[in-house]
Amino acid sequence: AQSVTQPDIHITVSEGASLELRCNYSYGATPYLFWYVQSPGQGLQLLLKYFSGDTLVQGIKGFEAEFKRSQSSFNLRKPSVHWSDAAEYFCAVGSPSGNTPLVFGKGTRLSVIA
Amino acid sequence: NAGVTQTPKFRVLKTGQSMTLLCAQDMNHEYMYWYRQDPGMGLRLIHYSVGEGTTAKGEVPDGYNVSRLKKQNFLLGLESAAPSQTSVYFCASKDFSNQPQHFGDGTRLSIL
Numbered sequence: 001a002q003s004v005t006q007p008d009i010h011i012t013v014s015e016g017a018s019l020e021l022r023c024n025y026s027y028g029a030t031p032y033l034f035w036y037v038q039s040p041g042q043g044l045q046l047l048l049k050y051f052s053g054d055t056l057v058q059g060i061k062g063f064e065a066e067f068k069r070s071q072s073s074f075n076l077r078k079p080s081v082h083w084s085d086a087a088e089y090f091c092a093v094g095s096p097s098g099n100t101p102l103v104f105g106k107g108t109r110l111s112v113i114a
Numbered sequence: 115n116a117g118v119t120q121t122p123k124f125r126v127l128k129t130g131q132s133m134t135l136l137c138a139q140d141m142n143h144e145y146m147y148w149y150r151q152d153p154g155m156g157l158r159l160i161h162y163s164v165g166e167g168t169t170a171k172g173e174v175p176d177g178y179n180v181s182r183l184k185k186q187n188f189l190l191g192l193e194s195a196a197p198s199q200t201s202v203y204f205c206a207s208k209d210f211s212n213q214p215q216h217f218g219d220g221t222r223l224s225i226l
Contacts, residue, residue, distance in 0.1 A: 009154070034214055043118075043204060043217035044157075051212055090156065098212040099164065101147060101172065106156035 002027050004093050006105035013081050014113055021076040021108050023091030032094040033074045034102065035065055039087045047089075050074065051096065061085070086112045116140050120205050120218035127195045127225045135190040135221050137205030145208045146188035147172075147215065148180060150201040157204065163188055195225045 003026040013019055025031055032051050036044040048059025055067040065076045074091060088109045092102040121136040137146065147162040149172075159172030163182040177199060179191045188207075192199060202222050206215040 032212055036217075041220075043219045044206075044215075045217075046214045049214055094212075096212060098208070098210065101159050101162050102215060104157040106154065 002031075002093050002095075002100075002103040004091050004103055004105035006089075006091055006108050008108045009106070010109045010111065012111040012113060015083050016080050019076075019078045019081045019085070019110070021089050021091075021110070023074045023076065023105060024072050025074060025091070025093045026072065027093050030096055032096050032098070033065075033067060034092040034094070035059065035063070035074070035076050036090045036092065036104075037061075037087050038090065038107075044090060047076070081110075081112055083112045083114070086110055118205055118207055118216050118218035120203075120221050122221060123219070124222045125224070127192075127223065129195060129197060129225060131195050131225075132191070132193050133195065133223075134192075135203055135205075135223075137188040137190070137207075137218060139186055139188075139205075139207040139216070141207060141209070141216065142185070143207035143209045143216070144185075145210075145215075146182065147206045148178075148188065148190045149204045149206065150174065150199075151204060151220075152201050160190065160203075197225050199223065200225045 005024045034049045035047040088107045091105045094102040118139045148160040149157040158174045161180040166185040181189045205218045208215045
């Protein structure tokens with residue numbers, strides 16, 4: 001069965017500092033991976049996705065993620081965090097065919113301090 | 115350019131009342147989903163649909179029913195609301211291919 005683990009429930013970083021949010025997945029074949037962001041009171045917005053090819057993918061808002069098959073990980077990174085990045089971040093895994101629902105992690109809440 | 119629209123945005127119900135949440139998408143997507151979001155639980159799939167006239171159960175379907183009579187609409191019904199159904203409900207849609215899901219802004223439902 002597919003599953004996603006986001007080990008960090010809450011992370012606090014200083015504005016301007018680098019950020020890495022962890023995501024580990026369990027999937028029997030090549031996965032289709034996503035990161036979404038949810039600002040307070042809003043729906044989920046896609047940050048980036050990975051299906052195949054280059055294992056380092058670029059997304060919106062300066063985010064990137066790296067797929068590491070050997071570690072079953074898809075960690076999200078940003079070199080310099082802005083106060084507006086404070087939000088909840090969700091990692092999700094799906095099948096390459098796209099015909100089964102995504103499985104989401106429980107999310108990581110990011111707080112940004114001055 | 116509405117995308118996925120959820121109606122209503124907020125609602126307060128009394129235990130035992132019924133209601134229907136509407137999700138409408140204007141992207142001609144085949145797949146539609148209903149999730150609930152609770153603190154510390156992430157997103158849990160309630161029901162989903164792979165096309166007009168089809169529905170399937172997700173992870174937490176009990177107490178909910180759904181219908182997809184039109185391709186653009188996906189309705190989520192609570193027949194007899196319970197306090198445990200207090201949550202934020204999100205609808206999402208996607209097309210056939212390996213494209214991401216598009217989410218609505220959510221419906222905040224409180225059941226007293």
